[in-house]
Amino acid sequence: MRSGKRDDGSTAIIVANGNYPRHPLPLSVIEQAPYIVCCDGAANHFIEAGGSPDAIVGDCDSISFENRIRFADRIFPDGEQESNDLTKSVRFCLERGRKNIVIVAGTGLREDHTLGNISLLADYQVEANVKMITDYGIFTPIRSRTTFHSFAGEQVSLFSIDRKPITTTGLKYPIVNRVLDNWWQGTLNESLGDSFTVDSCGKVIVFQVFGC
Template sequence: MKKYNLPYINQQTDTVILANGNFPANPLALSILKNCEYLVCCDGATNNLTKSGIDKVPDAIVGDCDSLSEENRRRFDGIIHRIPEQETNDLAKAVHFCVQHGRKRITILGATGKREDHTIANISLLCEYMDSAEVEMVTDYGVFVGTGSGSLFESYAGQQVSLFCIDSCTVTSHNLTYPIENRVFTNWWQATLNESTGNEFQIDTDGRMIIYRAF
């Protein structure tokens, strides 16, 4: 059974994708950005990074490049990977780029905020990546991961937890304040706003789900 640990300050992360939502402000998220081994920016996120004052430059810039400034287009010309097709968004393009280059342990930052439709799409895409990579999305407020089977989640007593069913699937929980037993959820809101009772909880499911743990 797979276990999903919580991110922590000074975590040495293999690969970070910085998306073009709200730039990270939480100290934990900023620590992950500063300490990653390899950084991929969705094209417009490069503008946010260069304005942030953080001493970090991308190793690759991926996207359709419609929001990359002319200055950064010239500055980073040698690491830009333009993918013009419009069937996927820039975040999905960046994840596929990483997987194609053998980088399959990925933390996504900056994927929420600004336009709500982008936020919803970016979160739901976590379930599309499960078969090809280990991907987590860290925000200023918590962490999202996708799962499709029985899984353990590192936690702590009182941590706020929400479950989102992408598929209509059967769910059973262990160590949550409001127990779930062989329940089928048909809408995203139905399994939200729960709480962990200890240092880990377990979710058993036969379909794709997104698990959120608040900081």
């Protein structure tokens, strides 16, 4: 299932407990991953699909007895109740110097978990270079002027986490020094070319939809 690539110690793929990906891009990310961390509840499915995680992190109360025995040397229980298993997994990676993090299977199933996982990207970016890849696109958190590689017609949505002005260039519907009061206000935009720029000192999450 995984061919892997050379592990430089800085990168990790986190498999969360949402819908397991079917799109070729997130699947290829898993296939090439140098180091894979499974959130507690995701481990059983990942292992059943033929995967072999390097670490399993979380409450660790959802792992099957068989997998608990088989992977005993790579289970890292964290019973802290103030954060979810995804945050525990991110913290686990950061503590080991793995600051380049890609999250897969972070959406789907329960909508409250999906919204929570997406919004947490804004917190993770303070310490990590992080993004979330789904079956439909890529979520990237930013907190300063950032230029994104794109293509004409790419669907783009912006989600403002705090009330800070946003200015964009290279999008079909420009945003000029505007505070977005609700998540829907920055959605359903479109790239005009091979790049676009989002400028804000606040926490913004940018979603780019895969091309056909």
